[in-house]
Amino acid sequence: MAGKLKKDKEKGTYYFVLEAGKGANGKRRRIKRTGFKTKKEANAEMIKLETELAINTTTPQESNMSLGEYLDYWLDNYAKTNTKPKTFVEYEKIIRNHLKPSMGHELLNTLKSIQIQAYYKRKLETLSAQSVLHQHRLLSKALNDAVDWEFINKNVAKGAKPPKPIKTEMKTLNVDQLNLLFKSAKEKSPTYFPIIYGAGQTGMRKSELIGLTWQNVDLKSPNPKLYISQTITEANGKYFFNPIPKGKKPRNIKITPQLAKLLSELKIEYDYQKKVFGDTYNPNNLVFCNSRGNIMAPSEITRALKRVLKTAGLPDIRFHDLRHSHASILLSANVHPKIVSDRLGHSKIGITLDTYSHLTDSLEGLAVESLDQMLD
Template identity: 35%
Template sequence: MAKRANGEGTICKRSDGLWTAAITIGRDEKTGKLIRKYVYGKTKAEVQEKKAALLETNKGLSYIDADKITVAQWLEKWLHVYARTRVRQNTLEGYQFIVTNHVVPAVGTTKLSKLQATQIQAMINNILDNGGSPRLAEFSFAVLRAAIRQALKEELIYRDPTLAVSLPKKKKKEVVPLTDEQWTALLETASKPTYIFWYTALLLEWGTGIRRGELVGLRWSDIDFKRQTIFICRAAITTKDGPKISEPKSQKSRRTIPIPTTVVTELKKHKARQAAMRLKAKTWEDNDLVFPTRFGTLQDPCVVTRRFSRLVKAAGIPHISFHDLRHDHASRLFAQGEHPRDVQDRLGHSSITLTMDTYTHAMPGRQENIAGRLEENLPSCLAPATPTTRKFKIKKISLHQLTTTTGNSK
């Protein structure tokens, strides 16, 4: 009998022609018996591939019995084994907050295999009834759904109770770009000594629409003054341990953005001011940051948000968030007739769908433009007479005749 290849494990062909393989994933805590998982396939190669995937999935995991484990216990394992490797620290902390404060109190004691759609629906309704926003309800549902779908992949459960849940309708926030007067008020207020950090930051935001974290995490080495571009390759995030530098939000977020000459000129001035400030400072930590604290350290994005709110109030304009400046940039690009794909690349959106869903309303005159172009391309029999053409009566024809006429004229 031929020896099995190294790593091939227990793979054999059954009497019905199917190939099968098994791996040991642990021992039963009470009986001490080995617990095995099986995979099946039509060919030996298919089973070998499934077995390798099963081994990778169960690496470092202890056996879990869905009839015994509660939703709270599975969520804890999901957070520390799966979610931790996929998202940034601040996102993981957001998941943990949702799990602790909204999901576990509602369904945490339920056995994972017994979780029902009605329980999840009750959780969502309770959040709304207690003053929570539709966004909070949807986010809580999304976190629970992600954990449940991982349990499905693990074959701990065999049905998805989230499929029958109804989510609340979200009110889409209307994106209204700032007026020229509002931008003038903001920049004039920011140019005062009290807000001097903000003038360059606002001008850069006006010219790029980058995210708050990307602005705070920007370094001088990311700016190419000769080519007049900035390279977005990192972002500042807020964590329970303080502000940190992290990877960009997505792969598409890593991008190079050309910037207007006026912005480049102001950045050079800002760099000179920062150099003078660094020389005067008693304590300065050189992190090469474009917009650091007065000690050269990384700013907390949440602190930046609060300071921006004070600046807006001082400028005497209606309340706007820092993120509204990003929306303003995109809206202006569409108003100028820029292509949606170019806007997507500039904003660092993960998909063109996100760009279109968010800013479709910001494309002025789209339907009017279509109507105008149709009018310019009327069939000759419908074209209006001009002073240089002979007047004639339009003969009514059917759609079938028009189609036939058009077809014969090709």
């Protein structure tokens, strides 16, 4: 945005011409102000107008704004400052790879629910219902904000019907199968055995295991514990360190003597590698790292688990199902659901009871049998 200050020789006054970008018709826009008695007065008014225009041009013009332009504006003015870094990266990726290529050219104020519905139908040809639902939620939130900011009068995404994802069936390993998995992992995948073993022994999430540091491992107390104070997540090839919210205490998990023994052996190896390679090895002080001392990629952990399962002849499960297996084994052993809930880090015991209702129903059956034997 450039301005030119000139003197009107006939009138003896000053004026300026300011370049103000392009108008709604696409043509170059200029603003002219005349009649200033002094050069200083004209320059001050020009600077003031330049500032006003700079502020106004950061907001897209509603009349000819495309959906793509608005989504860029929403990312910059809302998502960047109101979401976690990982969430922002995921939103930006969805907008760049999906929403803008398909609907970015549509005008924001003429967008129809039926156009969004057609978009969902097309996307379901290549994406899961869960992925399309995630896109719907993003788009609906962005258009809600467009209503709040008075760009549009109505959120048309509310009129579109997103697909209902099929709930992923929980698959669990029993005690014998889990022990077989541990044995096979130790033999066939020594690098990833510790994290697989840790998942089955504690029920921790993958992100919690990846983010566990040695500062949060207590092996010296009579009851060894792990403290969950951060997670590490990955999005679009980038890693994000996510500390627990301020004011919230780290979750602690008591561990078995077997796991404590494994961690003690890992700590000895860690100290040795640190002594040899110095601070360049495992700079984040992680308990579970790859052979180079770097963060374990979630995809590599999954692939390692799949290989071990196949070698051992075990059912194909997700890494997250090790968490479900841990909880199922404890509940089947009549461990109180509150204890299981605390180990898993559920905010409410009701979440645990709902998630594992198939087990709690059978446990209630055992309770009824006990009552029948004790009471007349």
